[in-house]
Amino acid sequence: LPLPGRPSCPGSSSRGPDDPFAPRSEANHLLFESTSTLTFPGSSPTQPARLAPHIAPLLPTTVQIRPLLPAMADPGGSQRTALLAAASLFPVPDGATFSYGTAGFRADGSTMAPAVCRAGIVAALRSVKLGGAAVGLVITASHNPVGDNGVKIVDADGGMMSQAWEPFSDALANAPTPDALLQLVLQFAKDEGITLGGAHSAQVLLARDTRPTGEYLLDVATKGISAIVGSVALDMGILTTPQLHWMVRNKNRGLKASEADYFTQITESFRSFVIPARVISHGEHCIIC
Numbered sequence: 001l002p003l004p005g006r007p008s009c010p011g012s013s014s015r016g017p018d019d020p021f022a023p024r025s026e027a028n029h030l031l032f033e034s035t036s037t038l039t040f041p042g043s044s045p046t047q048p049a050r051l052a053p054h055i056a057p058l059l060p061t062t063v064q065i066r067p068l069l070p071a072m073a074d075p076g077g078s079q080r081t082a083l084l085a086a087a088s089l090f091p092v093p094d095g096a097t098f099s100y101g102t103a104g105f106r107a108d109g110s111t112m113a114p115a116v117c118r119a120g121i122v123a124a125l126r127s128v129k130l131g132g133a134a135v136g137l138v139i140t141a142s143h144n145p146v147g148d149n150g151v152k153i154v155d156a157d158g159g160m161m162s163q164a165w166e167p168f169s170d171a172l173a174n175a176p177t178p179d180a181l182l183q184l185v186l187q188f189a190k191d192e193g194i195t196l197g198g199a200h201s202a203q204v205l206l207a208r209d210t211r212p213t214g215e216y217l218l219d220v221a222t223k224g225i226s227a228i229v230g231s232v233a234l235d236m237g238i239l240t241t242p243q244l245h246w247m248v249r250n251k252n253r254g255l256k257a258s259e260a261d262y263f264t265q266i267t268e269s270f271r272s273f274v275i276p277a278r279v280i281s282h283g284e285h286c287i288i289c
Contacts, residue, residue, distance in 0.1 A: 016101070074195045079229045083185055086227035087178035090117040090220060098173035100166045104152030105173060106141050109213030112149050116217045118150045118172045120204070120224020121185065124231040126165065127202035129194050130156045136248040137225075138241050139208035139217045149213045152241065153222065154205075158249025198230035205248055207239035214238075 088109075090113045098105050099116040119137060127135040136154025144150070153161040153169075154161040161169075168188050175181035189196050204225050208214040218235070225233040236247060236259070243262050250257035 002153045047151045079197045080182060082229055084178045086117055086121065086223055087175070087181040089223060090114045091175060091178075092174060096174070098170065100169040100173070102127065102160070103142065104150050105169075106144060106148060106150035109141070109147055109149030109211060109217070112151070112213070112217055113220045114171045116151045116228075118175075118181070119153060119169065119226035120221040120233075121227050122161075122165065122172060123153050123204045123221075124202045124225045124228035125185070125189070125192075125194060126153065126155070127199050127204060127230065127231065128196070129192055132203065134203050134205055134248050134251045136205045136207070136244045137221055138206075138239070138244045139211075139214050139221065140241055141209075141211065142241070146211055149211050149217055151217070154245050154248045156248065156252050158245045159250075166181040196229065199265050200230065202228060202231040203234060204231065205234050205236050205244060205251065207236045207241075209240075210238060229272050233250045 003225075092114045093111070093269070096111070098107070100119075105112070105119060107115070115141065123135050123137045127133060133156035135156055138152050138154065139149060139153070141148040141150040155161050168184070172181060172184055175184055186196075188194070202225075206218055206221060208218045223232045225231045236244065239247075239259065243259065246262055247257045247259075250261070255261075
């Protein structure tokens, strides 16, 4: 069940790294019954000026959920059901606003479940978009107080998630109903040329820090990832954010990418820097060269 609270998560300004990958859990598809609601009154647009043109029209004050247009890709019933079920598990509280920036989504840890679940959906979609390349998702609030938590997505090249996907992430995190979330995903998939329904696999590497809400939110992220049919979540354990960036990058380059491999590379790099050094003494001063 979602934890109580109303998150307030102002986004940072947009900004202008042997293979032990045993999956934490295979993508168990959520096959719950769901009844579509045709209207949802009283919802507020989520900073529509920042949203991409194809997203802003989906978040007016009052919306009639109409049947999908024939031109929109139909991923099949299992994909629709999985998305509706995941969104139903972690509804966005009234008045909540999440915004994705350089720090990802951040707020009080007890309020983060809706944003983390939807970030899992975004990460899985990103992997499908990139042909099944590994994408990372880390549960952390960095230097924030211990009660806070957050979620960041690591792109396939080991860098931060593409800025072009931030407006969609914002819209998805703030979608007021499961039906609104489903419409957003289907429209975005159509616009991005993403084939849903399990035709292409996806893999997301997960990590977290040691905050009290970390383990719970990692499980929430897994449920979001599993909402994209064919996705697999791989738990890499308790890591720093730079470690996960490095693992994602190495994984996609076909290199060793475990935590032990990370420390081996650091050790060898440091050794290669220090061992060739020569110390030249000049009286009381030493020069390392």
